[in-house]
Amino acid sequence: MNDQLTKLQNLGVLMRDHGLQMILALTVLIVGLFLTKWVVKKLKILLGKVTKNAATISIVSNSVGVIMLAVVIIAAAMEMGAKIGPLIALLMIICLVLIGIIVIFRPLIPTLPFKVGNTVKAAGLLGKIEATTLLNTRMRTFDGKTFFVPNRQILDDIVINYQYTKTRRIKVDVSIRYDQDLAKAKRVLEALMTRDARILAKPAPQVYVLKLTPSSVDIGGRCWVNNAKYWVTKCDLLEKTKFAFDNEGIQFAYPQLDVHHYERQESGCHVLHNGDEPQDDEV
Amino acid sequence: MKLAQGLKVIEKGWIVKPKGFRVRYQKRVDSEMVIEYSPRLEDAALDSDVTTWRYAWKLFQATQGEPGEIVEDELVNITVVDELNNPIIYYVTGEEEIFNLKDG
Numbered sequence: 001m002n003d004q005l006t007k008l009q010n011l012g013v014l015m016r017d018h019g020l021q022m023i024l025a026l027t028v029l030i031v032g033l034f035l036t037k038w039v040v041k042k043l044k045i046l047l048g049k050v051t052k053n054a055a056t057i058s059i060v061s062n063s064v065g066v067i068m069l070a071v072v073i074i075a076a077a078m079e080m081g082a083k084i085g086p087l088i089a090l091l092m093i094i095c096l097v098l099i100g101i102i103v104i105f106r107p108l109i110p111t112l113p114f115k116v117g118n119t120v121k122a123a124g125l126l127g128k129i130e131a132t133t134l135l136n137t138r139m140r141t142f143d144g145k146t147f148f149v150p151n152r153q154i155l156d157d158i159v160i161n162y163q164y165t166k167t168r169r170i171k172v173d174v175s176i177r178y179d180q181d182l183a184k185a186k187r188v189l190e191a192l193m194t195r196d197a198r199i200l201a202k203p204a205p206q207v208y209v210l211k212l213t214p215s216s217v218d219i220g221g222r223c224w225v226n227n228a229k230y231w232v233t234k235c236d237l238l239e240k241t242k243f244a245f246d247n248e249g250i251q252f253a254y255p256q257l258d259v260h261h262y263e264r265q266e267s268g269c270h271v272l273h274n275g276d277e278p279q280d281d282e283v
Numbered sequence: 284m285k286l287a288q289g290l291k292v293i294e295k296g297w298i299v300k301p302k303g304f305r306v307r308y309q310k311r312v313d314s315e316m317v318i319e320y321s322p323r324l325e326d327a328a329l330d331s332d333v334t335t336w337r338y339a340w341k342l343f344q345a346t347q348g349e350p351g352e353i354v355e356d357e358l359v360n361i362t363v364v365d366e367l368n369n370p371i372i373y374y375v376t377g378e379e380e381i382f383n384l385k386d387g
Binding site: 191194195196197198199201204229232233236239240243244247248 | 294332333375
């Protein structure tokens with residue numbers, strides 16, 4: 001009982017001596033935190049108008065936020081009557097040590113193999129990276145769903161970053177019938193790719209005969225395009241290939257199956273081959 | 284001729300790759316027929332002929348009037364051209380195409 005009474009008396013003395021300072025320090029801290037949050041929010045909006053780079057916006061605004069937070073804490077400490085000289089020195093030492101550790105051990109620190117804004121396939125998902133934190137990565141798939149994928153899972157998985165290189169190759173594979181003009185089909189497909197404004201001149205578009213299947217000759221067009229234009233260009237090329245082949249009278253192949261009709265007769269079996277004119281007695 | 288020279292000859296003479304596409308059309312302004320482009324000549328052209336033809340067709344559908352006289356806001360003789368104002372072959376038919384063909 002006496003202990004509790006002593007504690008209360010000590011608290012009363014503390015409040016009498018430093019109460020005003022504590023209230024002021026707390027006020028500075030609360031107002032400072034709200035101000036920091038407001039400034040960071042406004043800064044993000046402002047930077048969003050200047051640049052589209054989400055990473056830049058995030059780095060600049062977070063840096064400003066951290067600096068403001070440090071200033072608020074120091075100001076609150078000053079209100080409490082703390083000597084800020086040793087505090088600043090301590091903060092400087094901590095910062096320098098952290099920077100040193102990051103510089104020395106950077107090659108050993110696992111980093112995510114993409115940046116915000118990249119289109120990637122990771123953890124079985126295909127989408128655009130919206131944000132990364134220490135724990136997870138926010139990914140938006142192309143059907144509008146947002147996934148929060150643990151970084152651990154991404155680091156353990158195979159990741160395809162579709163924007164790691166600037167260009168991508170487009171494949172336009174088509175099958176034509178055996179009785180079609182193969183050389184003409186190759187010419188039409190190559191001209192189609194070459195004429196497209198988005199297809200890069202180097203490496204030049206090429207057309208190859210890929211396979212001779214039982215029911216078709218498979219040809220493949222290969223051309224390169226800038227990453228950002230890959231999907232639309234590919235779709236356009238496929239559409240134009242269909243129309244160009246139609247206009248040039250080149251017929252696509254369909255799965256084909258030869259059916260041999262056996263008709264049992266008294267004298268034995270007779271085979272009716274494709275192309276044979278059926279005799280009156282066979283019909 | 285070296286191989287590199289041969290490739291340059293092909294590049295210049297075989298197929299000239301257009302750099303961009305625009306929809307060209309005519310419209311009546313103060314009883315005068317004027318030629319306009321979309322996107323405008325001072326703006327960046329579109330890079331897909333498929334998209335540009337689709338855009339041209341939608342403009343035609345959105346603005347077509349009755350057969351005969353050209354009414355206000357009607358876009359006529361709508362086609363797609365490259366950056367040098369050369370008409371672009373309509374990829375669907377393989378021929379030149381003009382939507383809403385009327386005497387301008």
